[in-house]
Amino acid sequence: MREYRGSEIRNIAVVGHGASGKTSLVDALAFVSGSSRRHGTIGDGTALTDSTPEEIERGFSINLGVAHAEWMDTKINLIDTPGFLDFQGDAIAGLAAADGALCVIGATSGVEVGTERMFQEAVSRGDPVLFVVSMMDKEMADFDAIYSQIKTRLTSKVIPIEVPVGQGMEFHGIVNLFDKRAHVYARGAKSGAYEETDVPPEVQPQFDRYYAELIETIAATDDSLLERYLDGNEIGRDEAIAAMKDAMKRMELFPLFCASSTLNYGTRAVLSTIVELMPNAYEMEEIHAFTGAEGDHTVEIHADDAAPFAALVFKTQSEPHVGDVSIFRLLSGSVANGDEVYNATRDTAEKLNHLAILQGRDRPEVPRLHAGDIGCVAKLRNTHTNDTLSTRSHPVRLPQIRFPDPLVEMAIYAVNRADEEKLQSGLHRLHDEDPSFSTHWNAETHETLVSGMGERHLDVVLAKLKRKFGVVAELRRPRIAYRETIRLRAEGQGRHKKQSGGRGQFGDCWVRIAPAQRGDGIRFEDRIVGGAIPSKFIPAVERGIHEAAERGVLAGFPLVDFQVELYDGSYHTVDSNEMSFKMAGILAFKTVAPKCKPVLLEPLDEVEIVTPDDSLGDVLGDLSSRRAQILGTEPTNEVKGTKVRAVVPQSELHLYASALQSMTHGRARLHREFRGYEEMPGEAAQRVIQETEQEARAD
Numbered sequence: 001m002r003e004y005r006g007s008e009i010r011n012i013a014v015v016g017h018g019a020s021g022k023t024s025l026v027d028a029l030a031f032v033s034g035s036s037r038r039h040g041t042i043g044d045g046t047a048l049t050d051s052t053p054e055e056i057e058r059g060f061s062i063n064l065g066v067a068h069a070e071w072m073d074t075k076i077n078l079i080d081t082p083g084f085l086d087f088q089g090d091a092i093a094g095l096a097a098a099d100g101a102l103c104v105i106g107a108t109s110g111v112e113v114g115t116e117r118m119f120q121e122a123v124s125r126g127d128p129v130l131f132v133v134s135m136m137d138k139e140m141a142d143f144d145a146i147y148s149q150i151k152t153r154l155t156s157k158v159i160p161i162e163v164p165v166g167q168g169m170e171f172h173g174i175v176n177l178f179d180k181r182a183h184v185y186a187r188g189a190k191s192g193a194y195e196e197t198d199v200p201p202e203v204q205p206q207f208d209r210y211y212a213e214l215i216e217t218i219a220a221t222d223d224s225l226l227e228r229y230l231d232g233n234e235i236g237r238d239e240a241i242a243a244m245k246d247a248m249k250r251m252e253l254f255p256l257f258c259a260s261s262t263l264n265y266g267t268r269a270v271l272s273t274i275v276e277l278m279p280n281a282y283e284m285e286e287i288h289a290f291t292g293a294e295g296d297h298t299v300e301i302h303a304d305d306a307a308p309f310a311a312l313v314f315k316t317q318s319e320p321h322v323g324d325v326s327i328f329r330l331l332s333g334s335v336a337n338g339d340e341v342y343n344a345t346r347d348t349a350e351k352l353n354h355l356a357i358l359q360g361r362d363r364p365e366v367p368r369l370h371a372g373d374i375g376c377v378a379k380l381r382n383t384h385t386n387d388t389l390s391t392r393s394h395p396v397r398l399p400q401i402r403f404p405d406p407l408v409e410m411a412i413y414a415v416n417r418a419d420e421e422k423l424q425s426g427l428h429r430l431h432d433e434d435p436s437f438s439t440h441w442n443a444e445t446h447e448t449l450v451s452g453m454g455e456r457h458l459d460v461v462l463a464k465l466k467r468k469f470g471v472v473a474e475l476r477r478p479r480i481a482y483r484e485t486i487r488l489r490a491e492g493q494g495r496h497k498k499q500s501g502g503r504g505q506f507g508d509c510w511v512r513i514a515p516a517q518r519g520d521g522i523r524f525e526d527r528i529v530g531g532a533i534p535s536k537f538i539p540a541v542e543r544g545i546h547e548a549a550e551r552g553v554l555a556g557f558p559l560v561d562f563q564v565e566l567y568d569g570s571y572h573t574v575d576s577n578e579m580s581f582k583m584a585g586i587l588a589f590k591t592v593a594p595k596c597k598p599v600l601l602e603p604l605d606e607v608e609i610v611t612p613d614d615s616l617g618d619v620l621g622d623l624s625s626r627r628a629q630i631l632g633t634e635p636t637n638e639v640k641g642t643k644v645r646a647v648v649p650q651s652e653l654h655l656y657a658s659a660l661q662s663m664t665h666g667r668a669r670l671h672r673e674f675r676g677y678e679e680m681p682g683e684a685a686q687r688v689i690q691e692t693e694q695e696a697r698a699d
């Protein structure tokens with residue numbers, strides 16, 4: 001392949017709902033351009049960008065994948081992204097690496113949750129978006145219906161550039177409104193070859209209607225065009241395309257195309273459109289990056305071959321036998337095979353051996369890449385997703401991709417205990433590969449937790465652990481970090497005495513235990529007068545009380561938020577030592593705390609939910625069944641819905657994100673944050689106490 005400069009490069013993220021036809025379209029585009037030799041399919045596991053075993057087995061994309069198509073002297077980098085919200089981390093990374101989005105909508109499935117989510121994401125990044133109605137060959141395909149759905153559900157600024165000739169089984173051609181010509185495909189041939197004809201009479205009425213709409217819409221985006229149009233002048237093709245491109249950049253217009261990837265109809269036109277209407281890599285806006293590993297000064301980064309090299313790693317994929325493959329976008333400068341570069345994020349030098357571009361799983365090597373392009377290298381020493389590669393002489397850190405907060409959390413256990421270490425290192429590698437997945441150790445419940453975007457996301461983590469790291473692991477419902485506290489004050493004695501034979505042990509103390517404020521922990525006061533306990537033994541008493549409190553009195557959870565007064569005691573000149581007084585502290589706590597009306601505390605989260613109004617009743621009803629305390633509701637523009645704030649016990653929130661998505665058909669947003677501890681109501685507390693007793697007996 002020849003070298004391409006930024007002006008000859010388009011970086012396009014292909015986004016949309018799951019199963020809308022993105023991966024098939026990327027494959028068809030690469031094939032029809034001649035850049036990929038084979039027309040792959042999802043069915044037989046040969047699609048270019050669905051190449052991992054997890055993807056082939058499940059039949060949908062999990063990782064972003066990169067392919068390219070050389071077309072009209074241009075290199076189009078196509079970033080195929082996963083559609084399911086569980087894997088939206090990669091879709092967001094794909095958008096971050098691209099300059100424009102191709103939003104795919106299935107001709108029979110229409111606008112779906114993932115379509116809305118990804119369209120909003122692209123628009124919020126300021127990326128031009130081009131819609132493609134895919135699968136036009138499918139029975140019941142309805143172009144006009146999809147057009148009006150986009151209008152009502154996504155944007156009123158959508159405008160068709162193409163009209164299909166026939167639909168479903170009858171789909172055999174496409175009229176282009178700019179060219180006023182039809183491409184008519186030979187039935188049965190899947191090469192993408194077509195015959196160019198005049199507008200067929202059966203689509204003439206539709207053509208006239210859409211053509212008028214198109215020209216009027218384009219004219220309206222530019223005053224001088226509008227004036228000429230109103231004066232009755234014809235607007236030429238090139239003019240119209242230039243105005244359209246500008247309007248797309250301002251997000252004032254979103255063109256609509258149609259295609260069938262299976263039949264390879266319409267794919268050439270999509271390629272040409274990407275070249276003509278999408279911004280080239282030099283057109284990207286300048287980026288502000290931080291200087292150096294530590295520096296907080298910013299420098300402007302331009303897509304300029306002459307500027308110092310800077311690239312953002314937007315994806316790391318670990319592959320068996322190969323190791324980690326880092327996929328990056330060059331934002332400025334150029335880079336050659338074998339160059340020594342510098343990872344300013346981690347302060348490590350890296351060498352770019354076997355510099356390559358991507359065609360799905362294939363990674364053909366290239367001698368050099370220019371600003372704006374996308375490339376990859378394997379086996380970097382210490383480089384992860386979101387790191388910046390630059391140079392020692394001009395070290396910079398580029399703005400990082402903001403991955404969504406994880407929504408579901410589970411505990412993870414290695415089925416074979418001997419695999420514990422492999423499990424931990426595997427989990428960390430998977431996080432480096434996919435920052436929307438994370439893992440941490442909960443010291444209070446003694447569990448390793450994993451969190452991700454959904455249950456499907458965590459299932460894939462299990463599959464990857466097994467395949468890549470040879471660890472069979474299982475997910476469990478995480479333990480809740482309950483605590484205990486007390487409601488009353490009481491006092492009593494702890495006396496430890498062992499004085500038979502040899503050197504004895506003696507410690508004796510009197511304590512008062514009383515409730516404290518929530519969040520106070522344990523407050524210890526020394527009220528000993530007259531040396532009833534020598535001061536050197538007093539810290540030992542305190543340690544004993546802490547140790548005993550850690551084990552609780554009701555159900556073995558740490559007892560917190562109380563104060564202890566140590567007010568009396570006695571000692572023995574020979575037999576007393578620290579150990580004896582620690583024991584006395586433990587005994588004192590065990591005697592007194594049960595008399596203080598111990599209760600269970602449970603952790604609560606504050607949740608913020610944005611839900612469409614038609615699901616509000618269900619959401620509130622469900623919250624009340626989860627013992628939620630509603631803090632407030634207010635209307636919001638986001639998804640034309642209501643924002644609900646509530647405080648909900650963590651024990652009631654297990655997999656809540658999934659439940660919420662199914663209640664709202666995937667249209668809600670959720671944010672949750674730890675709020676604090678509160679006393680648990682009697683009945684619920686009794687259940688927890690019984691459960692822990694049963695568990696203890698089972699162990």
Ligand SMILES: Nc1nc2c(ncn2[C@@H]2O[C@H](COP(=O)(O)OP(=O)(O)O)[C@@H](O)[C@H]2O)c(=O)[nH]1
Nearest residue numbers: 018019020021022023024042135138260261262
């Ligand atoms: N009939 C027909 N089926 C298609 C077409 N494109 C994709 N499909 C099928 O639709 C399903 C989802 O396609 P896929 O490319 O995986 O969608 P993605 O999840 O958006 O990447 C697969 O079974 C494809 O074979 C098309 O143009 N025509």
Ligand SMILES: [Mg+2]
Nearest residue numbers: 022023060061
């Ligand atoms: Mg896919």
